[in-house]
Amino acid sequence: MAFRCLNLLKTVRYSSVILRHNMLCTSITENKYSEIKKNRKQDNIAFLGDPDTFGTLSGRIIDEKLEDDGDIKEEIFLQNIPLNSQKLSTKQYADLIKQYLKYKRIKEAIDVLEVRMIKEDRVKPENYIYNILIGACAEVGFTKKAFKLYNDMKRRALKPTGDTYTCLFESCINCPFPSYGLKMATHLRNLMIEKGVEPNITNFNVMIKTFGRLSDLPTAFKIVDEMMSKKIKIRVHTFNHLLQACIANKDSGLKLALIVWRKMLKMKEKPNLYSFNLMLKCVKDCNLGSKEDMLEVIGIIQEHNLLFNIKPQQLQIESCEPNLPTSQLHSDKNQSEDISKTELNLSDFKENKSPLNNKSEINMQDYKDNIKTDFTTNSSSNVATVNQNISFELVQNHQKALPKIPERILPNLLSKIVQIDEVLAFQEARTSQDRFAMIGGQEDFLKEMESYSVAPDIKTFSQMLYVIDDNTDAENKLIESMKAHKVKADIDFYNMLIKRRCLRMDYENAIEVKNMIEEENKKRKRHPLNKKNKLKANIMTYGVLAMTCNTREKAEQLLTEMQDNQLKVNIEILGTLLRNGTSKIQFGYVLYIMDVVKQERLRVNDVFIRHLEVFNAKCVKLIEKNENEQHESPTIKAAFTRFSNIYKEWLKEINIEEVLKPEHPWKQFTEPHPTTVQRENIRIIQPKKFYKRSRKFIHYKPKV
Incomplete structure (x- = not known):
C-alpha cells in the first residue's frame, strides 16, 4: 500500500498535468515548464507565471465572436452609453425640428427624432415631438409616414391627443392618392370608435372636411347627425366644413351648398367671411344639377319663407328647349297641373336626420292654385331677361303687403328672404357667370355681405374674378369695387388677371397689367411699411407673362x-x-x-x-x-x-x-434634401447644452 502511494506521488510530480481539487486542470507546455523553473523560489514553491496575474489555472480562454446582428446591436447599445450632458430638453429638440421644417427639410426633421433622440441620446420623446412631425407630414401629404409615427407613438405608451387625430385626418386630405387617403381616414375613424375616443369639435370638423374632400359625402353628413345626436351645437365653422364637402361634388355641389346655406340661416347662424368665399368657389367649380334639383332648392326656400309669414305666390320654370308645338304645350300644361297636386320631398336638416338621405315631405296642396310649373318658352310682356340663360317673370300681386326688403337688382338665393313671389321663369345655368347671377351677381353679392357686417378681403375678389363676365369692362369694374372697399390687391390677384386675359388672347391688356403693378408700387412708396405692401413680381408672374x-x-x-x-x-x-x-x-x-x-x-x-x-x-x-x-x-x-x-x-x-x-x-x-442651384440662406442653430445661471445677489428688503 505504501509502495502504491509513493508511485502516485512520483506521477503527480513529473507528469504534465497538475491535479487540483474540483478536478480543474490546465496544460503545461515546455515553455511553461521552463518558466516554472525560473520562478522557483524559497521552499521549492513554483508559480505558473507572474504572481500578480490571476485566472491562469483555468486554461486558455477562447474569444467567441458575435455573429448575430441583434447581439451586435445589443453589445454596441450597452457599450455606448451617452452622457447626461449630451442630452437636451424636449423644448430644445422641438426647436431644432422646427428649424428644419422652416426650410421644408422633412427628412432631416424626422431624423432628429429617430436618430438623434432615440438612438444616439436615448431620450424618450413626448407627445409634443410626435405631434409636430405628424403635422409636418400632414402638410406635405406624407400620409404613410404620419401613420407610422402614430403607431410608434402608441408603442411607446404615449397617449394621442386631439391634435394628433386632427393632423392624421389632414394627412389623408393632402394625400396624393385619394383612394389611399380615404382608406386610412375610414380606418382611423373606426379605430377611434373602437377605442372609445371621444372627438372634440375640431376633430368633428376635420372629419367632415376629410370625407367631403375625398368624395364620401354620405359619411360627412352622417358625422353631422352624430354631432346632433350628442347635442353638440353646430356653429358656423361646421357649416363651412360642410360647404367644403359640397365643393367636392362637381355635378350638383351648388345645390347641396344652397341647402346647407339655408339650414345655417334656419339655425340662426351668421355666415362669416369664409362662408361667402366658399360659396364663390362652389359657384366657380360646381354645377347646379337638373331642374328637379333646382325645384327642390326653391321648395326649401319657400318653406324658409313661411317662417317669416311670406306666402309663395307663383313660380314658373322655363325650359331651355326651342318653341314647342301647340299639342305638346297642352300636354306639358296638363303635366304641370298633375305635378302641382303631388307632394314634393324636400331635404331638411333635422336634429336626427341626414340632410342627404332623409327628406321631409311638404304637402304642396295648399299652393296648387299659386305654384304652377310651365314649360313653355313663349315670352310675355312681363318677362325680364337678365342673362342669356336666366330670365325672370314678374307676377304682380297686391293682395298682401310684404315686409320691406332691400332693393335687389337680381334675386339672391343667399339672402335671408328671397322674393319668390315676384319670380319667374329660369333656364339651366351652364356657365359660372350664370350661376353667379343666381346668387346676386357682383353688386348684390357684396350687398349681402354688407348686410351681415362682413367685409370682403382680397381672397373674395380673387374668387370673384373667375365668375364675372369675361371681358375687360367687368374686370375694371371689379378693380374699382376693390378700391371702394379699401382692399389692396396683391401680386397673386394680378397674376390671375394676366392669366385670365391671356386665355382669351387679349395679350395687349395682359401686358398692361404689368404697368398697373408698377403704378401701384409708386403709390405705395409713401406707406411707412413699404416692404410689407410693395408688389414684387414673382415666378408665377413671369409664368403667366410667358403666354404673351x-x-x-x-x-x-x-x-x-x-x-x-x-x-x-x-x-x-x-x-x-x-x-x-x-x-x-x-x-x-x-x-x-x-x-x-x-x-x-x-x-x-x-x-x-x-x-x-x-x-x-x-x-x-x-x-x-x-x-x-x-x-x-x-x-x-x-x-x-x-x-x-x-x-x-x-x-x-x-x-x-x-x-x-x-x-x-x-x-x-425619404432622401436628404438636395442642394439647390439658387442660393439658400439655411442656418441651423444647434441648441446650447450648458446654461450658466446668473446668480445675482439680491438684498433682502423687508415688507413694511
Missing part, C-alpha cells in the same frame, strides 16, 4: 428680365414658351428653348416632350402635304432636317429614358 411671348425676341427679353431679378427659370415657363414657338412653326424659337434647357440643366417633363413630338409630327405632315400638292418648300425642308438632327442629339444628352421615369411623390421625403 409669341416670338423669340420677346422670350429672350423675358428670360433676361428674370435673370436681372435673380429668379431661376423652371421647366414650366420654358414649356409655355415652347408651345408658343411650336404653334407658329418657328424653328429658331424652338431650338433656342431646347438650348436653354440644356444650359440650365433642367429636368424635362412629359408636357415638354409632348410639345416637341407634336411639333415634329406637324412638320412631317406639312412637308408631305407640300410634296403631294407639288409645292416646293426647300426652306422648311432644310430647317426641319436641321431640327431633326439636333433633336436626336438633344434627346441623348438629356438622357430622356432616365428623366421620364415616373417618380414617387413620397421619394423626396
Whole structure:
C-alpha cells in the first residue's frame, strides 16, 4: 500500500498535468515548464507565471465572436452609453425640428427624432415631438409616414391627443392618392370608435372636411347627425366644413351648398367671411344639377319663407328647349297641373336626420292654385331677361303687403328672404357667370355681405374674378369695387388677371397689367411699411407673362428680365414658351428653348416632350402635304432636317429614358434634401447644452 502511494506521488510530480481539487486542470507546455523553473523560489514553491496575474489555472480562454446582428446591436447599445450632458430638453429638440421644417427639410426633421433622440441620446420623446412631425407630414401629404409615427407613438405608451387625430385626418386630405387617403381616414375613424375616443369639435370638423374632400359625402353628413345626436351645437365653422364637402361634388355641389346655406340661416347662424368665399368657389367649380334639383332648392326656400309669414305666390320654370308645338304645350300644361297636386320631398336638416338621405315631405296642396310649373318658352310682356340663360317673370300681386326688403337688382338665393313671389321663369345655368347671377351677381353679392357686417378681403375678389363676365369692362369694374372697399390687391390677384386675359388672347391688356403693378408700387412708396405692401413680381408672374411671348425676341427679353431679378427659370415657363414657338412653326424659337434647357440643366417633363413630338409630327405632315400638292418648300425642308438632327442629339444628352421615369411623390421625403442651384440662406442653430445661471445677489428688503 505504501509502495502504491509513493508511485502516485512520483506521477503527480513529473507528469504534465497538475491535479487540483474540483478536478480543474490546465496544460503545461515546455515553455511553461521552463518558466516554472525560473520562478522557483524559497521552499521549492513554483508559480505558473507572474504572481500578480490571476485566472491562469483555468486554461486558455477562447474569444467567441458575435455573429448575430441583434447581439451586435445589443453589445454596441450597452457599450455606448451617452452622457447626461449630451442630452437636451424636449423644448430644445422641438426647436431644432422646427428649424428644419422652416426650410421644408422633412427628412432631416424626422431624423432628429429617430436618430438623434432615440438612438444616439436615448431620450424618450413626448407627445409634443410626435405631434409636430405628424403635422409636418400632414402638410406635405406624407400620409404613410404620419401613420407610422402614430403607431410608434402608441408603442411607446404615449397617449394621442386631439391634435394628433386632427393632423392624421389632414394627412389623408393632402394625400396624393385619394383612394389611399380615404382608406386610412375610414380606418382611423373606426379605430377611434373602437377605442372609445371621444372627438372634440375640431376633430368633428376635420372629419367632415376629410370625407367631403375625398368624395364620401354620405359619411360627412352622417358625422353631422352624430354631432346632433350628442347635442353638440353646430356653429358656423361646421357649416363651412360642410360647404367644403359640397365643393367636392362637381355635378350638383351648388345645390347641396344652397341647402346647407339655408339650414345655417334656419339655425340662426351668421355666415362669416369664409362662408361667402366658399360659396364663390362652389359657384366657380360646381354645377347646379337638373331642374328637379333646382325645384327642390326653391321648395326649401319657400318653406324658409313661411317662417317669416311670406306666402309663395307663383313660380314658373322655363325650359331651355326651342318653341314647342301647340299639342305638346297642352300636354306639358296638363303635366304641370298633375305635378302641382303631388307632394314634393324636400331635404331638411333635422336634429336626427341626414340632410342627404332623409327628406321631409311638404304637402304642396295648399299652393296648387299659386305654384304652377310651365314649360313653355313663349315670352310675355312681363318677362325680364337678365342673362342669356336666366330670365325672370314678374307676377304682380297686391293682395298682401310684404315686409320691406332691400332693393335687389337680381334675386339672391343667399339672402335671408328671397322674393319668390315676384319670380319667374329660369333656364339651366351652364356657365359660372350664370350661376353667379343666381346668387346676386357682383353688386348684390357684396350687398349681402354688407348686410351681415362682413367685409370682403382680397381672397373674395380673387374668387370673384373667375365668375364675372369675361371681358375687360367687368374686370375694371371689379378693380374699382376693390378700391371702394379699401382692399389692396396683391401680386397673386394680378397674376390671375394676366392669366385670365391671356386665355382669351387679349395679350395687349395682359401686358398692361404689368404697368398697373408698377403704378401701384409708386403709390405705395409713401406707406411707412413699404416692404410689407410693395408688389414684387414673382415666378408665377413671369409664368403667366410667358403666354404673351409669341416670338423669340420677346422670350429672350423675358428670360433676361428674370435673370436681372435673380429668379431661376423652371421647366414650366420654358414649356409655355415652347408651345408658343411650336404653334407658329418657328424653328429658331424652338431650338433656342431646347438650348436653354440644356444650359440650365433642367429636368424635362412629359408636357415638354409632348410639345416637341407634336411639333415634329406637324412638320412631317406639312412637308408631305407640300410634296403631294407639288409645292416646293426647300426652306422648311432644310430647317426641319436641321431640327431633326439636333433633336436626336438633344434627346441623348438629356438622357430622356432616365428623366421620364415616373417618380414617387413620397421619394423626396425619404432622401436628404438636395442642394439647390439658387442660393439658400439655411442656418441651423444647434441648441446650447450648458446654461450658466446668473446668480445675482439680491438684498433682502423687508415688507413694511
